[in-house]
Amino acid sequence: MKKDLFSVLYSLDKKIWGDQIATNRYLATVTLICCVLFGVILGSGKFLNGLFDWSLRVSIVAIIASTIMLIGFNIIESIIAAKTAKIATLRSLMITGILISGLVVGFVGSVVALAILTVVITIYLAILLFGALLGGGSGGSGGRKKWKLSNGDEVTEEKGLCGESYYTGSSGTSYDTNDGGNTFYEK
Amino acid sequence: MEQTLPLSKSVRVRQNIAAGLLVATNLFWLVAAPLQLVGVNLMAIPFAELIVGLVFAASWLLLCTVASNKAVRVASIIIIACCLIKLVMPLIANVVCASLPDLSEMDRMNIIGKINLIFYMIRAIFMVYAYSLILNSGSEIDENDRSWIVVLIVFMAQSIFLFRWLLAGTMLVWSIWIVAYYILMLIAEFRLAKCAAFTGNYDSGIVPKGAYSPLNRYFAGVLIAAVLVSALLMLIAHYREAIENIF
Incomplete structure (x- = not known):
């Protein structure tokens, strides 16, 4: 059937x-x-x-x-x-x-x-x-990357609304990088 | 579908045309029902109902010419008559209203509604009789085709249920049922047109004794269900507010 x-x-x-x-x-x-x-x-x-x-x-x-x-x-x-x-x-x-x-x-x-x-x-x-x-952005703090610089400043990556990256040191200095975090320079 | 005798070309052509016309009428209603949900009313097309009714009557006229015996032919004539009377019903209702003076528009609509309700009940009884006549005609209709003709009888009973106005509460619910209804009707009428009762070779002598009697299991089924359903719907109508408050 x-x-x-x-x-x-x-x-x-x-x-x-x-x-x-x-x-x-x-x-x-x-x-x-x-x-x-x-x-x-x-x-x-x-x-x-x-x-x-x-x-x-x-x-x-x-x-x-x-x-x-x-x-x-x-x-x-x-x-x-x-x-x-x-x-x-x-x-x-x-x-x-x-x-x-x-x-x-x-x-x-x-x-x-x-x-x-x-x-x-x-x-x-x-x-x-x-x-x-x-x-302050998408993804929370768990996924944020951190770097310790030779001048003692601790740099933290933060993501913007559109996914762009901002790098801020513990001293308040803004940094930027062109090579994904190998070298930083002050803005 | 097994048919014992090979059909002549003329019978086969008439059977196929009738089946096609019946499918077309059901397709029209099948498309019209969901379209109403989005505000498109196919019934507003001038003479739409008249044309669909005439197509239905024409298909049964064709089937009448290929009836295999007298009982099937009588059943076909009853169905054609029911269809034609349905087409002139708006005219009859208007004539009745015109003969009653000083009617408000509301009263007029009420009277037309009641006339239609009574007509559809009587029509359903005659249609059930016609379908039961085809089943009792002694034609060698196979079990599957018989079950589809029973579906037509079952759906005709809808018009006999009292308090049917309770069904018209939610458009979506009604549309779901109407779509299922016309799909089943479409298949059922197609199977009916192609069944062994319409194979030509008219023989007036093979109708079994008692075939014309309305005292059969088809009427018993419709009557019992109509009483049960009407009683339950009456109860719901009586306790309508209480039911709505509970839910």
């Missing part, structure tokens, strides 16, 4: 009930994907609204109603496609559970994904800000 992403539930039907049911290859899985996407829209809408007060105009009622409609479609298909009433009932219950789970997984998944993304972005921005505050 040919398997693909869009026929996962069809394969499940065939695995459980075999020839006792003749469902469409794609209908159930496509409705499941729709439910997951509804959950994602609801989750991201609520998350962005709660955190940043952005309104995505997501209606919980419309999402629940749409999910119920999709469950209804699958109930019709179950009744028509199953050879016995017992299989039709069991399949309807199974699909109802799967579609509701899809909605919940989409909701929780999108909230978790957005929360992780927010934390990662916040940490990255915090590192950038912290580095800029400590070093």
Whole structure:
């Protein structure tokens, strides 16, 4: 039997009930994907609204109603496609559970994904800000190079906004170099 | 798709043209739905709905000429009639409103909305009957094609669900479903046009007993789901504010 992403539930039907049911290859899985996407829209809408007060105009009622409609479609298909009433009932219950789970997984998944993304972005921005505050330029103080000159002055390299280098001695003297720090001369 | 008899060239041509026209009508709706999200309304094109409706009716007229038996031919005629009545519905609604004096614009829109709602419900029942007639016609339709015709029956049930206005809350949600809906409709109508029920070789004698009866599992499925879904949607409509407050 040919398997693909869009026929996962069809394969499940065939695995459980075999020839006792003749469902469409794609209908159930496509409705499941729709439910997951509804959950994602609801989750991201609520998350962005709660955190940043952005309104995505997501209606919980419309999402629940749409999910119920999709469950209804699958109930019709179950009744028509199953050879016995017992299989039709069991399949309807199974699909109802799967579609509701899809909605919940989409909701929780999108909230978790957005929360992780927010934390990662916040940490990255915090590192950038912290580095800029400590070093006055990008990269922070950890990567800064230092040289001890023969006159006793200690020269420190600082990076400018565009990546250009500035060399300042501990005495306050500004230096420059043409050979990457082998020899320095006063500006 | 296995067909037991080789098709004559004329039947094959008519079948292919009908399938192509059905695909074209669904492609139009498939493109129109997402475009609405970005503010482009294809329905604003003059006579767009009329042209798409006539193309749909023409494709079924072609299919009617290659029906394999009487039940399939009757089903095709029902579908053509439903389509043509749908096309004149705006006219009927306007005539009804014109016969009622002293109506405000709001009342007029409400009446037109209700007439359309009732018409689409009746149309859906007839379409379900027509599709179930094709399935019960005794044609040797293979299991895969049958499952696609069942998809058409399932989608027709949408118009029978009450409180459907609850669905129209979030444009993005509706658009996701509409795109999935028209992709499945496109495949389903293509498979229907190419199935064994439309192979020509008209035979008026092979319709099984009880094929015309609406008391079948297709109607049972639609009826049970319609009652369940309508009851749940009614509950949601009743507790709408409470649900919105919880979330």
